[in-house]
Amino acid sequence: MKQKLSGWGRTAWSYSDVITPSSIQEISAVVASPQPRGVIARGLGRSYGAASQNAGGTVIDMAHYASSSGIELDQQTGVVTAGAGVSIDALLKYCVPRGWFIPVTPGTRFVTIGGAIGSDIHGKNHHVDGSFGVHVLSMRVMLSTTEIINLSPLEKPDWFWATIAGMGLTGLVVDATFQMLAISSSLMSVETERLQNFDALIEAMGSADDDNRYRYSVAWVDLLASGASLGRGVLSRGEHASSNQDSRQECLAYKPKVRMSAPPWVPNGVINKLSIKAFNEAWYRKAPPKRKESLESIAGFFHPLDGVRQWNRLYGTQGFIQYQFIVPLDQTDVLRGVIGRFADAGVASFLAVLKRMGKSNPAPMSFPDTGWTLTLDIAAGARGLPELLSTVDTVVLDAGGRHYLAKDAHVSPRAVQVGYAHLEEWKQIRNEMDPTGVWKSDLGRRLGLVDP
């Protein structure tokens, strides 16, 4: 059935034939005789832009593909095999009570394993644990010939790594086997502190000796603060609590709650500079001025936004974009400059997030690398946004940085060519894996990753 789709940002809508398969044969049948506009896999659509939609073509809805919901956990080793359509939400509900945690989680638990692989997602632990791809031991992938093959870092490593962060354009992940992390409590032991400006923030996070003592580390930056407070923020770092820190009866209990739902229709402009300024100020004031320890839930620490269902509707019909880039570690001046530019332009953003990332992995299209990554949300209709972002894009690229494709909704093909040094290598492998060009998406077309 033709369905209107967008990413999480609710921009750039288009119509695709959406197929919710009930069997793997049904998927093979679609892939075997594709429409000219091709086929793409979709997870839970938590990419912000057009990564899992395919105007005029076919979309395979993996998140609602029932046979893809299996979870097999080896209780002893923590090795798990999960269908590509399994969500991190479902995985955590199954595994946390059994003492195992997902090796990498993004800021929402409503993403699928297929989406985690397709974007090679990273979390607050990237500086020590790397991205999702490095924890994958093997996966089964359907090629455009409908053949299902096994890929791992040892079997066909180049195809394996091209599929990690391959944005669904190399093949369809059927299931994946990966290593979970052992935990003895479902609580997080967290240290929070307020930092009054950019320099203080960089100093606190920038020292690997200090920061690497924490498995999880991320800072929230107030982009509306300017002058002496430019770049002020709240640094939050933590580790899984141990059962002796946890006084509860059931240390592994895991019951995340959704507290409320955003109203289905919100006028544009509810989220504006005033409401964000008030929110940012309150958030900053709420944080303890000196380092303070506390115990938090998994949901509270990793997935605070999941407490409000469909919060993405709060931006109204205009939608919003999330801008995420990385620059090398020594480019802190560029980073400060970019924060200054956003502050000067009065671009209102909730919860801009700053994180120091660790080293890259062999996946040619993987986003993370040693450096600083900044992430911010902006209402898509903000005046002068195309001009502002195109300037910042250039600054980022000139500094040796790049943009995260899972979030992207606007960069030019050139930004990918310049930012991703291994793009051509990846394209070559992609063409080898998909010689007839079956896998296509709106994002892939816009960025010239695939033929139209």
Add this chain to the structure above:
Amino acid sequence: MKNGLGVSQSIVLFGGTSDIGQAIVNELLRPGVAHVVLVSRNVQDAEGFGQQILQRFPDIDVHHVRFEGEDASGMPRVVQEVIALVADIDVVIVAQALLGEGLDLINNPELAVPLATVNFTATMTLLLALAKQVSHQGYGRIVLLSSVAGERVRRSNAAYGATKAGIDAFALALDHDLSASGGSILVVRPGFVTSKMTRGMKKAPFSTTPEAVAKIVAKAIDSKVRVVWCPGLLRWVFMIFRHLPTAIWRKLPI
């Protein structure tokens, strides 16, 4: 495809020398536009506009394609030529038309042929060829420059008004056909626009400029609107005109 900021990657103008068409293109240009295609009868006449675009946005690829506005059966081929250049079409503005001002058609009926062909027959085949592509793409916006002249046809420009009435009606129905595919058509009904086309003519009431039309159209392209009037007030003026009894209509000094 349009990016998340609403910027079109590829913009195509049929009637590359049209003042209104060019003004609309200008209004749509922003960082992020990758291609502009100017389809014109005389490519040289559109080159100056191409240069202006490049001065503002050196990164844009400006392409020129030649077409013959009267060649109704050649339109699908021209559309193919455009697709070969830009792959997908995000916004296409159909702006070719003849006004036929001052022609003595009663005594020279054959002079109505090019007018009817350009404004109606060839525009129809063009819209059909574009609709096919847009529906194949699953998105895309076709902008047809119609006219209030088609809402109730006056004797002073009967032939022109009748072709606009026809193509306007056709476009609205074609839009209905497209709607399930994700593509859509925007019908623009300007009143008297001061431009090359109307140079030397007496200004009608509610006259407007290409730039003012372009502002309204650019906004409408981003919305779900199917028809816009320029200026907006003309919608109500013509709504009244349409319902006037013939006896009164014929007495109006228009």
